[in-house]
Amino acid sequence: MWTKGHVIERIDWNDKLFSLRIAAELDPFIPGQFIKLSQQQEDKRVARAYSLVNAPDKPYAEILAVAVEDGQLSPQLQHLAIGDEIEITPTATGFMTLDEIPKGELQGRHLWFLATGTAVGPFLSMLDTAEPWQRFEKIVLVYGVREAKDLAYLDKLKGYAAQYPDQFILCLAVTRETVADALQCRIPDGLVSGEIERKVGLTLSAADSQVMICGNPGMISGAQAALLDKGLTKNLRRAPGQITVEKYW
DSSP states (O other), X not given: OOEEEEEEEEEESSSSEEEEEEEOOOOOOOTTOEEEEEEEETTEEEEXXXXXXXXXXXXXXXXXXXXXXXXXXXXXXXXXXXXXXXXXXXXXXOSOSGGGSOOGGGTOSEEEEEEEGGGGHHHHXXXXXXXXXXXXXXXXXXXXXXXXXXXXXXXXXXXXXXXXXXXXXXXXXXSSSOOTTOBOSOHHHHHHHSHHHHHHXXXXXXXXXXXXXXXXXXXXXXXXXXXXXXXXXXXXXXXXXXXXXXXXX
């Protein structure tokens, strides 16, 4: 189940938030899926799931993580240096993928990503491939964090906005401080009030929108409730809809 990987690069976004690139022999995966990282600690193995940030064509696994003070694995991951060893599952899994989105008449024209914190990771993996750009007229990423220092990969996201000015819309929501050109609200509140739609310049609707939600449980439940009130429905294989959800913990 486990294979050995080695850290080949790391990025420290702030004192707790970091990314690791890990060289390892991995099976092909679908953007949006996750792997597990593991360490043997004393007499037990500690393993945690992390979404892959990188596209499948990259020769490494990249994860975005936050060191939780009482976490069993994340503080140890934060202290890994280039060349250090970490065990990794070679096969990724998960259903937070574009494969789960209806195609054809049921697809709609606009793809919305709603993410908080490190849950932006799977959406970055998708954006780094051709599929979303080919399938949707507009792609919206609503990225919610507490403080501006928690915004990872911001230059990369701004690069998409520059590369696809008529197709990609980045909507930042920072709750604990005022940031230029960003909303100061929680994502569910911004959906209920209409702030997010006004900022983006698009309307969320069952006819036009597919929404993928990934983040903390409170955001997910609140955002899903707001979308249901707007007439969107949960996307199920037996009953295609517009809302696809993955709880991040």
